[in-house]
Amino acid sequence: EVQLVQSGAEVKKPGESLKISCKGSGYSFTSYWIGWVRQMPGKGLEWMGIIYPGDSDTRYSPSFQGQVTISADKSISTAYLQWSSLKASDTAMYYCARLQYGGDYWGQGTLVTVSS
Amino acid sequence: DIVMTQTPLSLSVTPGQPASISCKSSQSLLHSDGKTYLYWYLQKPGQSPQLLIYEVSSRFSGVPDRFSGSGSGTDFTLKISRVEAEDVGVYYCMQGIHLLYTFGQGTKLEIK
Numbered sequence: 003e004v005q006l007v008q009s010g011a012e013v014k015k016p017g018e019s020l021k022i023s024c025k026g027s028g029y030s031f032t033s034y035w036i037g038w039v040r041q042m043p044g045k046g047l048e049w050m051g052i053i054y055p056g057d058s059d060t061r062y063s064p065s066f067q068g069q070v071t072i073s074a075d076k077s078i079s080t081a082y083l084q085w086s087s088l089k090a091s092d093t094a095m096y097y098c099a100r101l102q103y104g105g106d107y108w109g110q111g112t113l114v115t116v117s118s
Numbered sequence: 119d120i121v122m123t124q125t126p127l128s129l130s131v132t133p134g135q136p137a138s139i140s141c142k143s144s145q146s147l148l149h150s151d152g153k154t155y156l157y158w159y160l161q162k163p164g165q166s167p168q169l170l171i172y173e174v175s176s177r178f179s180g181v182p183d184r185f186s187g188s189g190s191g192t193d194f195t196l197k198i199s200r201v202e203a204e205d206v207g208v209y210y211c212m213q214g215i216h217l218l219y220t221f222g223q224g225t226k227l228e229i230k
Contacts (some may be wrong), residue, residue, distance in 0.1 A: 035217070037219065039167075046208075046210065046221060046222075046223055046224045047161070047167060047210055047221045047224070048221065049219040049221065061217055061218070063119075063218070063219075063220075064119060097166055097167070099167075101214075103157070103169060103172035103173070103176075103178060104155070104157035104159075104169060104172050104214050104219075105157070105159070105167070105169060105212075106169050106172075106178065108166040108167055108168070110166060111166055
């Protein structure tokens with residue numbers, strides 16, 4: 003069974019760093035692109051970027067280039083999304099998705115709250 | 119960026135009645151490989167998005183046949199032949215040509 007399991011909710015202060023994870027199982031992790039999607043409170047879905055774990059080829063949406071870093075560790079079938087300095091506006095739910103047929107399997111989401 | 123525009127932004131439908139959502143892209147989604155990279159998702163309240171339709175008209179595994187997709191180039195439609203209570207949520211179209219993905223704004227479906 004294909005599964006993407008994301009790390010738990012986080013509460014952080016502005017300026018802090020954060021790395022959240024998405025662990026794939028039940029399929030060949032290195033053979034499919036993984037994407038990250040942001041959903042701000044009460045808002046729609048926004049693509050942040052994608053990574054191919056097989057060779058770590060990474061593409062960022064223009065709005066998120068330079069704001070976050072996407073990476074993957076294929077040895078443990080895990081993709082990551084990280085921030086070096088969080089802002090209050092980073093408060094959102096973050097989803098990972100396997101990019102077959104656009105996005106056939108999704109993680110359960112990680113809620114990130116940034117507040118002083 | 120390719121801009122995806124959905125209409126309407128909200129729908130209120132009586133159970134058993136049909137529903138239709140339109141999605142227009144700012145550029146053609148027909149790739150040189152012959153495929154058209156247009157997808158439809160449903161995000162039920164409190165849940166992750168779930169794939170309904172891929173490549174314009176192919177239903178994903180387990181998706182009821184009351185859902186259908188059509189269109190070409192820049193104009194696409196999702197139709198629900200007979201709306202059921204479990205269909206409530208927000209529907210998104212999404213394009214994925216050239217590995218640069220963008221979503222539409224979403225259409226909220228409510229039951230009357």
